[in-house]
Amino acid sequence: MKKPEPVTQVKRRRDLALNVIVNQVPYINFLGVTFDRHGDELTATMRFHENLIGNPELPALHGGATAAFLEISAIVGLAWASLWDEIETERLNVKLLQAGELVLPKTIDFTVDYLRSGLPRDAYARARVNRSGRRYASVHVEGWQDNRDRLFAQASGHFLMP
Amino acid sequence: MNKKVSSKAQQFIESIPHSRNLGMRVVEIGDGKAVVEMPYDPTLIGDPVTKVLHGGAVSALMDTASGAAVVSHQAAGVGTATLGLRIDYMRSATPGQAITATAECYHVTRTVAFVRATACDTDIDRPVATATGTFTVSTAQK
Numbered sequence: 001m002k003k004p005e006p007v008t009q010v011k012r013r014r015d016l017a018l019n020v021i022v023n024q025v026p027y028i029n030f031l032g033v034t035f036d037r038h039g040d041e042l043t044a045t046m047r048f049h050e051n052l053i054g055n056p057e058l059p060a061l062h063g064g065a066t067a068a069f070l071e072i073s074a075i076v077g078l079a080w081a082s083l084w085d086e087i088e089t090e091r092l093n094v095k096l097l098q099a100g101e102l103v104l105p106k107t108i109d110f111t112v113d114y115l116r117s118g119l120p121r122d123a124y125a126r127a128r129v130n131r132s133g134r135r136y137a138s139v140h141v142e143g144w145q146d147n148r149d150r151l152f153a154q155a156s157g158h159f160l161m162p
Numbered sequence: 163m164n165k166k167v168s169s170k171a172q173q174f175i176e177s178i179p180h181s182r183n184l185g186m187r188v189v190e191i192g193d194g195k196a197v198v199e200m201p202y203d204p205t206l207i208g209d210p211v212t213k214v215l216h217g218g219a220v221s222a223l224m225d226t227a228s229g230a231a232v233v234s235h236q237a238a239g240v241g242t243a244t245l246g247l248r249i250d251y252m253r254s255a256t257p258g259q260a261i262t263a264t265a266e267c268y269h270v271t272r273t274v275a276f277v278r279a280t281a282c283d284t285d286i287d288r289p290v291a292t293a294t295g296t297f298t299v300s301t302a303q304k
Contacts, residue, residue, distance in 0.1 A: 026207040027216035051183040054229075055241065062180035063244035064225035068218025075208075104209060107217040111248040 013094075017087045018042070020097045021079050025072075025104070031065065033072050040084055044073040044125045053120065061118025066143065070125055070155040071110050074139040077127030078105050078159055082137075103162035105137060110157035118152050121145050135161055171234055181226045184219060188230065194238075194267035196230035198223060201260045213257040217291075220261060220281055221249055224293040227263035228277040232297045237270040239300040245274070247295040255290045259283040267297075275299050 018037055022028055031052075036043045046052070046069045054062025082105075086092040093101075125143040132138075136158055143153040172188040175181060175198070184206070190197040200223045208216025225244055232242045255261055265279035275297040281290045 024210040025216065026205050026210075027218060030205045031218070051179050053179040054181075054225075055243070056177070056179065057241070060243070062178065062222065062225070063229070063247065064184075064218075064222025065180050067221035067225060067247060067249075068216070071218045071221060072216070101211075103211060106209075106254075107249075107251050109248065109250045110217065110221065111246070112221075112244075113246055114244050117243060 013090070013092075014087055016094055017083060017092055017097070018080060020094060020102065021076055021083075021104075024102055027068070028072055028076070031068055031072065033069060035076060040081075042077055042080055042126065044069065044076065046123045046125075048121050048123075055117075058117060059120050061120070061123070063112070063114060066114065066118050066123070066153050067110070067112045067155070069123060070112060070141045070143055070153060071107060071157070073125040073143075074110070074127045074141045074155065074157055075104055075107070075159070077141070078129055078132070078137055078139050081129045082132065082161070105159040105161055108136070108158040108160055110155060112153060112155040114153050116150070116152045119145050123152070133161070137161055171230070174233070175226065175230045178226065180222065184222055186223065186226055189262065191230055191234050194231055194235035195265070196227050196234055197262060197264045198227040198230060199260055199262045202258050209254075212254065214254040215257075215261065217249070217251055220251070220255070220291055221247070223261055223263045224249055224265070224279050224281060224291065225295070227265035228267075228279050228293065228295045229297060231265035231267040231277055231279075232275040235267040235270055235275065237299075238267065238275050241300045242275065242297045245296040245298060247293060249291055249293045251291045252289055255283045256285070261290060270299060273299055
């Protein structure tokens with residue numbers, strides 16, 4: 001039987017692949033969104049910043065910032081899920097990805113459901129790929145803040161696969 | 163809506179931190195209609211290969227224009243919040259060009275405002291995206 005790969009090596013390869021996806025997109029950095037990885041599960045974080053406010057009186061997050069955060073989570077989650085097999089079998093050519101060969105899925109439509117107003121705090125999101133075909137994919141995203149069971153927004157969308 | 167009110171509404175929208183952060187400018191606002199422009203900026207790129215703006219930035223523009231259309235409607239009150247927003251992306255925006263969203267609040271009930279919006283780059287005959295949204299209505303207690 002083949003000896004299992006050392007854990008540090010596996011983690012390094014997975015994190016490298018994730019960083020390549022995330023760091024190449026300027027808008028992810030603009031919004032201040034980061035990703036935490038546990039195995040293949042990704043959690044996106046949008047750290048609170050005054051620039052994300054849409055209603056200064058409440059104050060509340062801008063609906064557009066929430067929409068963008070969920071859309072970023074969906075695209076990165078989908079790209080990550082579709083690269084996963086290549087990452088695990090060491091077929092992934094990180095050099096090519098870093099050289100700008102990474103083609104991300106394109107949004108066809110995206111529907112956001114605002115459940116409660118976004119508080120001036122960090123926000124989290126996780127995407128679930130419900131269907132991923134050769135051409136189209138359907139992704140659902142849940143967003144929450146302090147309490148995982150109290151979603152402040154959810155979204156679903158269709159994407160065109162690269 | 164007269165010019166004075168319009169410029170006040172314009173200031174109101176342009177003072178929203180997130181909209182200001184994205185460089186949005188109100189071109190026109192009043193009577194349930196709003197036109198908001200967002201300049202192209204490399205920090206808003208979503209596709210590193212083609213340099214096309216991220217859909218999220220377009221969503222933020224659509225949401226701002228739609229919300230502006232709602233607050234400028236005489237029956238909708240002063241503040242609003244988005245309930246639902248659906249965006250269809252018809253094509254990639256041309257890199258380097260500003261995006262302009264035109265939103266129209268076409269129906270208002272006591273509790274909900276309905277909006278549709280279209281986003282274009284300089285080729286106004288081929289929209290980049292369309293959106294429909296529902297927003298809260300905050301009239302004084304009835």
